[in-house]
Amino acid sequence: MLKTLLIDHYDSFSWNVKAWLSHYFSVEVISYDDINSVDLKLYSLIVLSPGPKHPQDYPDTITLLKNIENSQAVLGICLGMQCMAFQTQNEVCSYAPPYHGKTSQISLLFKNGSQQITRVARYHSLKCNIDHSFDVLAQVENQIPMIIKHKSKNWLGLQFHPESFLTDSPDDMITYIKENLNL
Amino acid sequence: MKPVISFFENDLYFYCTQYTVYQCEKKDEVSGFLKKIQADFHDYTKIIKLNFDTFHNTDSAQQKIIQTPLILVYILDQYELLSFKEIKNKLKITEQENLQFISLITKEKFKSAVQSIADDISAGRFYQINLTSAFKTQTSDHFDTLSYFVSIAEKIHCPYKAYLPFNGQDILCFSPELFLSKKNETITTQPIKGTLLPGQNLTDLTSSYKEDSELSMIVDLLRNDLNKLSCETYKSKSVVNFHRNLMDLKYTVHTYSEVSIKTSEQLPEILNKTYPGGSISGCPKIESLKKIAEIEPNSRDFYTGSIGWWIKDDFCLNIAIRSFINASNEMFYFTGCGIVFDSNPESEWTEFLTKAAFINPESQENVSVLDTLLFKNNNFTFLNLHIDRTLSSLNFYNKNINRTILENIYDNIKTEIKNNILATTFENDLRVKIEFPLHLSPENYKYSFEKIDLNSNAIINLYLYRPTNNFTYSQIKNNLRLHWDSALNAKPENCEDILVVNQLGLITESSIYSIFYKQDGLFFTPPLNDGCLNGVLRKHWLNLGHISIDQKTYSLSERSLHINDINSVEIYVGNSVRGIKKARVINPGFCN
Numbered sequence: 001m002l003k004t005l006l007i008d009h010y011d012s013f014s015w016n017v018k019a020w021l022s023h024y025f026s027v028e029v030i031s032y033d034d035i036n037s038v039d040l041k042l043y044s045l046i047v048l049s050p051g052p053k054h055p056q057d058y059p060d061t062i063t064l065l066k067n068i069e070n071s072q073a074v075l076g077i078c079l080g081m082q083c084m085a086f087q088t089q090n091e092v093c094s095y096a097p098p099y100h101g102k103t104s105q106i107s108l109l110f111k112n113g114s115q116q117i118t119r120v121a122r123y124h125s126l127k128c129n130i131d132h133s134f135d136v137l138a139q140v141e142n143q144i145p146m147i148i149k150h151k152s153k154n155w156l157g158l159q160f161h162p163e164s165f166l167t168d169s170p171d172d173m174i175t176y177i178k179e180n181l182n183l
Numbered sequence: 184m185k186p187v188i189s190f191f192e193n194d195l196y197f198y199c200t201q202y203t204v205y206q207c208e209k210k211d212e213v214s215g216f217l218k219k220i221q222a223d224f225h226d227y228t229k230i231i232k233l234n235f236d237t238f239h240n241t242d243s244a245q246q247k248i249i250q251t252p253l254i255l256v257y258i259l260d261q262y263e264l265l266s267f268k269e270i271k272n273k274l275k276i277t278e279q280e281n282l283q284f285i286s287l288i289t290k291e292k293f294k295s296a297v298q299s300i301a302d303d304i305s306a307g308r309f310y311q312i313n314l315t316s317a318f319k320t321q322t323s324d325h326f327d328t329l330s331y332f333v334s335i336a337e338k339i340h341c342p343y344k345a346y347l348p349f350n351g352q353d354i355l356c357f358s359p360e361l362f363l364s365k366k367n368e369t370i371t372t373q374p375i376k377g378t379l380l381p382g383q384n385l386t387d388l389t390s391s392y393k394e395d396s397e398l399s400m401i402v403d404l405l406r407n408d409l410n411k412l413s414c415e416t417y418k419s420k421s422v423v424n425f426h427r428n429l430m431d432l433k434y435t436v437h438t439y440s441e442v443s444i445k446t447s448e449q450l451p452e453i454l455n456k457t458y459p460g461g462s463i464s465g466c467p468k469i470e471s472l473k474k475i476a477e478i479e480p481n482s483r484d485f486y487t488g489s490i491g492w493w494i495k496d497d498f499c500l501n502i503a504i505r506s507f508i509n510a511s512n513e514m515f516y517f518t519g520c521g522i523v524f525d526s527n528p529e530s531e532w533t534e535f536l537t538k539a540a541f542i543n544p545e546s547q548e549n550v551s552v553l554d555t556l557l558f559k560n561n562n563f564t565f566l567n568l569h570i571d572r573t574l575s576s577l578n579f580y581n582k583n584i585n586r587t588i589l590e591n592i593y594d595n596i597k598t599e600i601k602n603n604i605l606a607t608t609f610e611n612d613l614r615v616k617i618e619f620p621l622h623l624s625p626e627n628y629k630y631s632f633e634k635i636d637l638n639s640n641a642i643i644n645l646y647l648y649r650p651t652n653n654f655t656y657s658q659i660k661n662n663l664r665l666h667w668d669s670a671l672n673a674k675p676e677n678c679e680d681i682l683v684v685n686q687l688g689l690i691t692e693s694s695i696y697s698i699f700y701k702q703d704g705l706f707f708t709p710p711l712n713d714g715c716l717n718g719v720l721r722k723h724w725l726n727l728g729h730i731s732i733d734q735k736t737y738s739l740s741e742r743s744l745h746i747n748d749i750n751s752v753e754i755y756v757g758n759s760v761r762g763i764k765k766a767r768v769i770n771p772g773f774c775n
Contacts, residue, residue: 101396
């Protein structure tokens, strides 16, 4: 199984992310506090966990994204995706009313051309305004990006929570992530 | 020994009067303590209590209104497994006084706490927080917590109830919520979120998008906490067994869910990874715990911790909510609400009161601390004692105020009254009433005054009265006096006042006077804990140790008076406005 590093931003869903990924990857979890003590090259996939507050409260994650090799596969979930947007100078701003423990439908387009409408769980008070560096692969009402993919780096960001029990078809989500990160 | 009572399963309860208690007071010793209990008492039946902050550090700025050890473990020597009915039959249940619980948080402060949480939610700090507070009341020495425990347990459905006595502090827990149960390798949790409010239909709860997402968040949080547990052997992850089932508690209805996982870990590690419960902290948890320490003025102690049993490797722990603790004639009741972004501060306050409705609480809006004084020769009589009493009454309800501020308030009133008298023709003595509404700061006092004629020396006729129930004995002078109005209706025309006898047959007080009695040449007054108001004249003479009547001085001390002895004493009544007067009991033949 592919070696995966999950960076935990003091979140209460990180262990759900680990449990979800562990069916497909070999996952190690480290706290944000230890982010500078690991060798990222040892891992095929880096996952940035969800977490409280704003990307600017996690300067070490922003530095990690700045210095990481373009080919390194990175999956950002919620705050993780916001960190990707923030590091590339896309705007991350408040979103009222926030979506907490609520679901929306998004459309996933797979490599074989099939399209799948799926229900995903949302927990966010902030939103990303993407106007460069990324392609928006899925969005919900009022152009709120739900999935973003970097144009030149191997980064994929999910605004929703794939690990939530409210999210449908976790297996398909893994296929989708693998396809987009060339894993 | 007072019994330990705790839920077991299938409506059976542990009942035990022979036990040994072990306690842990320090956070850095928690893990070692639990491992040692596990090793030394593995096969014993144990009842365990853990405080909310057993596994994390809280802000030391929080006030400790109660204090119990972080962990208590009762090792049961001999115990019985009984139905609640059998327990009731075992206990000597007596009718208890009515308690006047008063909210320690004002509606205004509660609503601003809700708003402050909502602001942080907008900033992405967390999704949900459980905001809690306490209600407080006084209890007399003869208040029996076991009887009270049974009376509340009969009013409400609470599968996870428990009664734990420890060093004169009794915990009465009426929890409906399971935190964790472990049977063999399976750990199960049943978080509750969503409450049916007064006037709502069941469909309002079941179709509420807000209540749905509140519970969903906590389900994901609990899934996370269970996923922390090692399950290498089982390769399993947490499973949601059901979501949004209804729980009917008679006084309200909740929605709840169930999550489980298989693990090879044991209680000390399991609690270290999952504590405290998600439904009573917030999500994400670490940030929520910080906020709780910031906005809740009082530390939660055992409340929202856990109580339950632990036998071999299995255990079952509740979330210690809907709980009371009685210590040193003070009793607290705690409750709380989950706050999310779309929480309406007004309806959260309603929910807060709804969860406390079965104790008939008064929110602070209705309650004032009172003082009545005599204004004579341009001064208040017994001024310092009046200020002392008002100060301690306000302190009881956590309205902490500097004595100097209170002195200034009394001084301002005095000056205003003097100016008023000059402008009118008042020459008589005045009875001045000052009110301090609890939901406002003490500077928002109100006062009124009236002429009073103190020249009457008539004997006061007292009608001996024993309340059947719903009577409140208060040491604190406040405006909650409806029970007096109905009691006074019971007296015949020829009596000026009533003399109240408590459940134990002891004389307490009249509606406006303290009682003094002469027996074998000495004077006595009933102790406050028999159910008497902390009267200023009573206090004045007790401080002196003697009482002066008709130019004679007698020694004075506190002693209970039973109604059987009423014919052998001379009764006097007195207060700081009207002084002391001879009294006569009209129906002294009355007895139990």
